[in-house]
Amino acid sequence: MSKTSLCIEVPRNYGQKALALANKLGISDKTLEIQRSERKIFIPLLHRPEKNELATLREQVPDFRLTTKVFIEKKQEKKTLGEVLQNRLPPHLMTFVPRALDIVGDIAIIGIPTEIKAYENLVGEAVLKTHKNVRAVLAKASAVTGSYRLREFSVTAGENRTTTVYKENGCTYHVDVAKVYFSPRLSHEHMRVASLVQEGETVVDLFAGVGPFSVLIAKVVEDVKVYAVDLNPAAFELLKKNCRLNRVENRVFPILGDAKHIIENKLLGVADRVIMNLPEKALEFVDTACKALKPAGGIVHHYEFIRQPDSIENMKQRFSEAVEKTGRKVDVFPFAKAIRETAPYEWQVALDAKIL
Ligand SMILES: C[S@@+](CC[C@H](N)C(=O)[O-])C[C@H]1O[C@@H](n2cnc3c(N)ncnc32)[C@H](O)[C@@H]1O
Known part of the structure; x- marks a missing residue:
């Protein structure tokens, strides 16, 4: 300029x-x-x-x-949160200034340690200064809980809202971070799975949320049918909206309800591929995933949180045993890897299993 x-x-x-x-x-x-x-x-x-x-x-x-x-005009050097807050927070509290935050559309989500809770608004204002595209700063006010995997937030700076529009992997999503689960940290995983889907497949996304797996798959694969299930009515409404927005409503079929119930009543033996992104409980749904697969078998994308001393080998073992209980068996695990750190010594692990 x-x-x-x-x-x-x-x-x-x-x-x-x-x-x-x-x-x-x-x-x-x-x-x-x-x-x-x-x-x-x-x-x-x-x-x-x-x-x-x-x-x-x-x-x-x-x-x-x-x-x-x-x-x-000189390029403005980007300041860090710490630099903006220098001299505004007591020096002994500077070590508690968060180094990372999540950005979903124009909303920043930040975890504020209790030690600097009293300075929450100051930290929020600093986020607005350091992130020019952010309009609302939300502080995490609880852990992720409940069937819908939600957390509470408090608005610390900027506009008082939890809804936004988020772009990921070339798709656009309406998200309400207070009413539906959403993590921008899974964008690579969404793309990794989508890139494995072949033309002609039928996919069942058991815990679809607002659609970051389902919509993307339908966007990158032309001849595909995706059944996208979620229990949360707010997620279901946003999922429908996102299907229309991304013009995939002829390939993604949102279904509101409990995954177990939906598979047993509507989707037995239809899938070449099942996605189970509900890490806390996915193991309880292995029988459901196996029922959704075609009789000839297919691929299941299974997720768990693993905390040391647990291991990926143990996870494979647990998963294989759960599959065997259904009368099927795991042929091979083509992929098994930690995809993100979720807490100190805890990771979300993705396990792809070819099931016969
Ligand atoms: C961790 S989120 C994953 C959302 C999405 N796949 C993503 O990557 O953003 C899990 C989702 O599963 C849904 N859920 C939880 N229990 C369910 C059940 N029994 N049947 C269907 N959906 C369920 C929640 O409402 C939530 O949207």
Whole structure:
């Protein structure tokens, strides 16, 4: 970006002196780049120098003149939360300033440690300063709980709302972070799974939320049928909206209800692939996933939270045993990996299983 500004024009041999003086007088515009020609230097100014300032300039830099010129604006260096809050929080509390936050559309979600709870609004305002696209800052006010996997929030700065529009992997989602589960930290996983789906498949997304697996799959695979189930009426309404918004309503079929009930009553033996992103409880739904699979078998994407000393090998073992109870068996695990850290020493692990 460029801007026309009043400036001091001086011969190059007076450049350093003129710049030091303009800085000392507080009249140089530091947001603009100084310009140089073969023989001259141009120092952008914040305003026309006062009489006494002009006198000082004339005294110390004899050969200068005031003129106007087009200058390039300097790139603003991005400040961290810590830098913005420096000197505003007691120094001994600075270590509690959060280093990470989640951004969902124009909403920032931040965990504020109890030690700096009293400064919550100050931290919120600092987030608005450091993240120009953020309009509302929400502080986590509870853990994620209940069947719908929700948490409570308090608005600490900006607009008082929990709804936003979020873009991920080329899709657009309406989200209400207070009424539906949503994590931007799963965007790679959504894409990883979507990229495995083949043309002609039928997919069952047992815990679909607002649709980040289902909608994306239908966006990247043309000949696909996705049954997207969720228990939460708010998620179901947003899922329908997101299907329309992303023009996949002819391939994604949102269904409101309990996954066990829906599979047993409507979707027995239809799926080539089942997605089970409900890490706390997915193991309880392995029989449901197996019932949804076609008789010839298919792929199940299973998720769990694993805390040391538990391991991915134990998870495979648990999963295999649950599959065997249904009369099927795991042929192979093509993928087993921690996909994100969820707490100290705790990870969300994705396990892909080929089931016969
Ligand atoms: C962890 S969220 C995952 C949402 C989505 N797949 C994503 O990646 O953002 C789990 C979802 O499962 C839904 N859920 C919980 N129990 C369910 C059940 N018995 N049947 C169907 N959906 C359920 C919740 O409402 C929630 O939206």
